[in-house]
Amino acid sequence: MSSLAVLIVLSAAVAHAAWNVLAHGVSRIGLPFLWWGAVVSTVLWAGVIPFTGGIGSGGPDGSGDLAGFLLGVGVSGVIHVGYMLVLQRGYATGRLSTVYTTARGTGPTISVVVAVLLLGERPSGIALIGVVAILAGVVAVGLADRGTPGGPDARMAGRRRRIDPGVLWGLLTGVAIATYTIWDAHAVRTWELSPVAFMVGCTLIEIPIYSIALRRRSRELAGVLRRHWPRLLAFGVLSPLSYILVLIAITMAPVALVAPMREISVVLVALFGVVVLREGRPGWRIAASLIVVVGVLLLAL
Known part of the structure; x- marks a missing residue:
């Protein structure tokens, strides 16, 4: 995997972590924000x-x-x-770190398996060790959220005796991630499509779909734009940018390497949780993040 491809994927990870933090902050708004996000991104x-x-x-x-x-x-x-809807639903019912970590761990795992079995990709042994390290780090970051006394964990303790709803929504989000990753890699490579045009086409398709689902809440659109236009601008730049960079990367390197490597964003979200949200077990989170970094370095060899 070339140094340029590594740089592109890492840049995508930074952009992805940033727009997910934004999306989590407005997750309870739901469809009106997603509608405006698609419009702003397209424009x-x-x-x-x-x-x-x-x-x-x-x-x-x-x-x-x-x-x-x-x-x-x-x-x-x-x-x-579908990906945006389940992601927003997860953020509205669970914690940022739980949903994000579960989703970003599930997605690349499925992507790697499909890329190897169906697309015929054959990453090196060292690269596969890197994939395992990244996935192990992702799982460890997710485990850091469980059983922390006090704060938001305490009020969800009863639900954890069954299954944390954030984990379930994260798993559904991960399936969606794997699905669009494999399909988009196929489309961009097979038809030699421009990543920017492809992403704009996707956001343009989203607008009428959201409009149909939003018809009963259309009166909320003006208020959402007035109150959240700075977030919408940031979302409109960062969300497409993060995936445009990924689409560029998959024209330069195998999906089986790109998909796991972009999960360095889990480290950034974990650090955000430790520094800004004051989430528990900072040592555990940092150690798990270092495992992910080691995996990224192995992928780059």
Whole structure:
């Protein structure tokens, strides 16, 4: 895996951690925020398409495969809507670290298995050790949230005797992550699509889907824009940017390496929880984060 690909994936991880912190803060708003997020993302990034190769270089004349583009963004847009809905639901009912860690651990695990079994990718032995280290670190970060006395953990103790709802929503989010990761890798590579145009196409598809689901809450849109426009601008830049960088990376390196490596964002979210949210067991979290860093270094070899 080249140094440039590593840099791109790490940049994606920073952007991804940042927009998830933003999304967690407004998770109870739900659909109105997601609708505006799709609109802002589409508007901000549409102007970049002419400078990033149009829709791509595929097709018989090198001007882009329109049919492949429409199919690719159509399927991906639907998957991303499902991903956003379960993610927001998880953030509204569980804690940031639980949902995020579970989702980001489940997603790459499934992605690696599918990439190896169905896409024929064959990462090196050292890279696979790196994958295992990253996943172990992700699981360890998630375990740090369980059993901490006091604070939000105490009020959820009764529910933990069964199953933490944050874990369930995180697992569903992870399945969605794996699904769109594999599909999008296939679409971008097969039809040689531009990552920027692909991402804009996905967010454009999301708008009418959210509009249908939002029809009973449309009166809330003006208020959400007025109160949260700074968050919406940040979300509109960071959310597409994080995935555009991933799409670029998967044209340069195997999905089986890119998907786990982007989970360095788990470290950033864990540090945010320790420093800003004052979550418990800081030593455990830092140690688990170091395991993830070791895995990233192994992937880069």
